[in-house]
Amino acid sequence: MYFEYFGLTENPFSIAPNPDYLFLSDRHKEAQAHLNFGLGETGGFVLLTGEVGTGKTTVLRNLLRQLGDDSQVAMILNPSLSERELLASICDELEIDYDQQQDSLKLYSDAIKQRLMDNHQAGKHTLLLIDEAQHLGVQALEQLRLLTNLETDTQKLLRVVLVGQPELQQMLKQSMLRQLAQRITARYHLLPLTLAETRQYIRYRLKVAGCQRKLFSDKSCKKIFQLSGGIPRLINLLCDRALLASYAADQELVEPKAVQQAAGEIGLEGVKAGSGNKLGLGFAAGVVLALGVAGALAYLSKPPAPSAIEPTLQPALELNPIVAEPAVAAEPEPYELAEAAPAVSVDSQWRELRQANLRPDIARQTLYKLWGYQVEAQQANCQLAPAVGLRCQRQQGGWNALLALNYPAVIALNDEGQRFFAVVTQLEPEVELWLDSQRIVVEPSWLLRRWDGEFELMWYPPRGFSGVLKQGERGPMVEWLSQSLAMLNGGLAGQSSVFDGELAQQVRSFQRQNLLEADGVVGEQTMMRLSQLVHLSQPRLKEVW
Known part of the structure; x- marks a missing residue:
């Protein structure tokens, strides 16, 4: 109906699978x-x-x-x-x-x-x-x-x-x-698309359908991202209805008002703006209304309380942004999520926020959530990590050490004489901290004045790794090492089950490339970096979109 009006050759936002519209984020x-x-x-x-x-x-x-x-x-x-x-x-x-x-x-x-x-x-x-x-x-x-x-x-x-x-x-x-x-x-x-990927996705599909001009304003793309949670199928539904609404109103550019109207038509009007790609129950309910997803109720039901050794596994979703920066925070808002968030007062809410995060187990609970596990606060400790296949590691090294390891970490901060705990998920150019479910962005100098450089992180070791792997050893762990290095080098997966001199040379080459001590021995630091490169879905310190 609106194809000719917008200069399109076909429907760019059909939910039918079409290989011509394949977009790989x-x-x-x-x-x-x-x-x-x-x-x-x-x-x-x-x-x-x-x-x-x-x-x-x-x-x-x-x-x-x-x-x-x-x-x-x-x-x-x-x-x-x-x-x-x-x-x-x-x-x-x-x-x-x-x-x-x-x-x-x-x-x-x-x-x-x-x-x-x-x-x-x-x-x-x-x-x-x-x-x-x-x-x-x-x-x-x-x-x-x-x-x-x-x-x-x-x-x-x-x-x-x-x-x-x-x-x-x-x-x-x-x-x-x-x-x-x-x-x-x-x-x-x-995970769903990010805001930047949502914009790229919309532009890509329009281009394939023959449109050479901008149809969605930046604010509209942001609104679509907030309402869809970055879910491609919902992005398609919103864009299709928003184009129809703009056509009916004789508008050549899709504005946020048309997107909001589209959301009401497909049952997403109840989703909070600013939710980004964070899939809370309200958003999932919108998915049920919009798509009639079979079996969704089973997922939305409250999971049983996790046991001490087998926590409830949840999808590794990002956390819900709730607060904007306190007065000490930097002005930039790189994630564009703060517009719907209430302001935080240094004199009142900021002190309350610190007071609510005096225990490290609250921060560890957040860290487990980043790794995909929902556990009770009293269970959130390093002793639980091996039960879910993770390894917990404490280290004193400060900014450069944490940046090199590239994992989110629990840190202790001291502000106005009060010691409290947070999870750092980004270091550059601004620092992003999570205190329970609340996000703040601060300048690096703010963090360095309040942090002693110690941190606690988790990482995913391959099954069977005892802490050191060296020349002369053999077995499945060596075979995994051989295959992983071959994959990273763009070759076929190796089949060697013996840690020989050739494999040791490959390890040294990997260590030099990653600024590690090139001793040919796979210790904790080498294995952490290798695991992170092989298992791409692991959480890591984020970059700005």
């Missing part, structure tokens, strides 16, 4: 790299999670386009199946003939395993891609694990990609699925 590219790395290893499971509409299926379809003729793919789009139905669907996808009169798990399993062997002997890889995997039952997941038992001396013959909503992570923490969870070689949680 940095986060989508990271997810893609994670999948490629996981599938390039010795086999097993790869996990991709994300909120509804963040682009998980887009990443999956792009992966399929990159596969060569040496891969046979089975893709399951509706996994609400029993064990028998799932195995039968896999047989159908792999074009396996079977006797439909003999409906048994053994029949299907034997047929699939025979196809895996045939493909391997023919030099082919076999991939199983399952979308909406949170709908799989425990027994069906266990059947998938059993299928991956078939292996050679160097690799498994079936590689499985599980794609699903955040509750899939929760499912895989069940004790009865611990064997499957241990076989996941790569994980990635896909």
